[in-house]
Amino acid sequence: MPIFHHLCDIPPEARGGVVCIGNFDGVHLGHAAMLRTARRTAQDRNLPLLVVTFDPHPLQLLRPEIPRPYLTTIGQRLALIGAFAPEAIWLIRPDKNFLATSAQAFETDILAAELRASVLVEGSSFTYGKGALGNTQSLRSAGTNLGWQVVEIATTQGVLSDQTIVDVSSTLSRWLIGHGRMRDAQILLGRPYALAGTVIHGKGRGTSVLGYPTINLQSHQLLPADGVYAGEAVIAGSAYRAAISVGNNPTFGDTGKTVEAFLLDFSGNVYDQAVELVFRHWLRDQHTFPSVALLSRQIGRDVHRIKALSKVAGESG
Numbered sequence: 001m002p003i004f005h006h007l008c009d010i011p012p013e014a015r016g017g018v019v020c021i022g023n024f025d026g027v028h029l030g031h032a033a034m035l036r037t038a039r040r041t042a043q044d045r046n047l048p049l050l051v052v053t054f055d056p057h058p059l060q061l062l063r064p065e066i067p068r069p070y071l072t073t074i075g076q077r078l079a080l081i082g083a084f085a086p087e088a089i090w091l092i093r094p095d096k097n098f099l100a101t102s103a104q105a106f107e108t109d110i111l112a113a114e115l116r117a118s119v120l121v122e123g124s125s126f127t128y129g130k131g132a133l134g135n136t137q138s139l140r141s142a143g144t145n146l147g148w149q150v151v152e153i154a155t156t157q158g159v160l161s162d163q164t165i166v167d168v169s170s171t172l173s174r175w176l177i178g179h180g181r182m183r184d185a186q187i188l189l190g191r192p193y194a195l196a197g198t199v200i201h202g203k204g205r206g207t208s209v210l211g212y213p214t215i216n217l218q219s220h221q222l223l224p225a226d227g228v229y230a231g232e233a234v235i236a237g238s239a240y241r242a243a244i245s246v247g248n249n250p251t252f253g254d255t256g257k258t259v260e261a262f263l264l265d266f267s268g269n270v271y272d273q274a275v276e277l278v279f280r281h282w283l284r285d286q287h288t289f290p291s292v293a294l295l296s297r298q299i300g301r302d303v304h305r306i307k308a309l310s311k312v313a314g315e316s317g
Helices: 029-045 058-062 074-082 103-114 136-146 170-178 182-189 205-210 292-316
Strands: 018-021 049-054 088-092 119-123 149-153 157-159 165-167 193-200 214-218 227-235 238-247 258-263 274-284
Touching (some): 029 049, 029 119, 074 088, 119 136, 157 182, 170 182, 227 258, 227 292, 238 292, 274 292
Parallel strands (some): 018 119, 049 088
Antiparallel strands (some): 157 165, 193 214, 193 274, 227 238, 227 274, 238 258
């Protein structure tokens, strides 16, 4: 699956087909519905599929004062998009010139002249061009003159664990993760939330004080709410059960937020290695314990619960 950073590098065999444009942060169920439709449309018409996405998000340049933590790293996002087998991905690095492109210029100069789009598959909230003045309606109108059809995907809905029906979106997914509702986030994402990053050196308390050596992950993605979670650590393609702690270690009076994981089935040095932490279940809030011994005992109880949860999952699977 070739990935191109410049429009001029996209080969002729990836042009003239189905085009699907979006930020795709999280590649949630709504994104998946759009990409699946685009893939099926391309197959039915014997056309190539070109997916267009952005890094960083255009709003990061337009509104830098507003924090916008990502649900996926660019590597995760490209891998998830790649599962839909596009012939190519155009990864745009937006700059001021690109963001100044009018909707009409985007239609005529890029979609028609360069990409020679035959079909555009987009969600109902899709916008494009300077000031986000272009939408699916204007895209459809332009297509009558410029030679493409528009397939508009209705908003995907999901049912949360409390039976609430919601519209699937990256915004709601962020809210759920930020409130520790990992089960509901998994429903919208179609998979457990995963933090990807690099293992860094911590304070060493897990080994020297608590008896539970941990890895410390540095990640630039959205962090879940403070708490302790059951999940896995994926290292070099292998998954290991993990107790994952997000927070500031209140028992030790720390102030900076950290992400630490005790791996139940792994021992070894993974400093400076890439690791992905997968969040499956909320276990408990962070708590200030009156002694290190009580904290260590609680971690033991957390580990016991994780073993029980993984046993139940194995039996149900």
